[in-house]
Amino acid sequence: MHSKHKTYVASAAAVVLAFGGPVAAAAAHTADAARTASAAASARADVDAEGAAAAALKKYPGVVESLDKDDAVWHVDIIGKDGKHAEVTVDSRSGKVFTDNADDDSDGDSGGNKELLAAKVTAQQAMKAAVAAHPGQVWSVEWDDDDDNGSRYWNVEVKSGGKTTNVHVDATTGKATVSGSDSDGDDND
CATH class of the missing domain: 1.20.5 (Single alpha-helices involved in coiled-coils or other helix-helix interfaces)
Structure with missing residues (x-):
C-alpha cells in the first residue's frame, strides 16, 4: 500500500x-x-550620472552634494539627513557602490549642509534641468553656495560633441542658465 x-x-x-x-x-x-x-x-x-546618484543614495540615503565622473567610476558625496557625510565610488560599468569615507561631518561645514538639505531643487533635478537646457551627458554636478552674493545653485557640467558646457541651475527655482563652453582635451569618453 x-x-x-x-x-x-x-x-x-x-x-x-x-x-x-x-x-x-x-x-x-x-x-x-x-x-x-x-x-x-x-x-x-555605462551607468550614467542619474544612475550613479540613485545607486549611491540607495546605499546612503540623503542628499547628493556633488558627483563627478573619473574614468570608470563616479565619485559621489552625500550628506545624510542626520548630517553625516559619505564619500562613495560607483563603478560606471556595474553600478556597484564602494564606500570611500563616511563620517559625522567633522569639518564644521554644517551651515552649508543645512542650505543643501533645505534646497528645493535636488542634484538629480538639476541634472535634468541642465540637460534640458543643453543636451548632452552629465559629467559632474556640484552644490555651490556663493558666499559673495548669497546665491545657491548647482553647477552642472554637460559634455556633448567634444565640448564641456557649464550649466548653472538655481537651487530654488530650478532655472538653468548655460554659463560657458570650452573644448575638452582630456577625452575621458
Missing part, C-alpha cells in the same frame, strides 16, 4: 508538470531572455 501511495504522488506531480510545464517553461524562458537582454544592455551602456 505504501508503494502505491508513492506512485500516485509521482503520477500527480507528472500530470501537474505536463500541464504546467510548457507555461512554466515559457515563463522561465521569458525571464531568462529579459535577464540576458538586461545584462547585454548594461554591458553596452
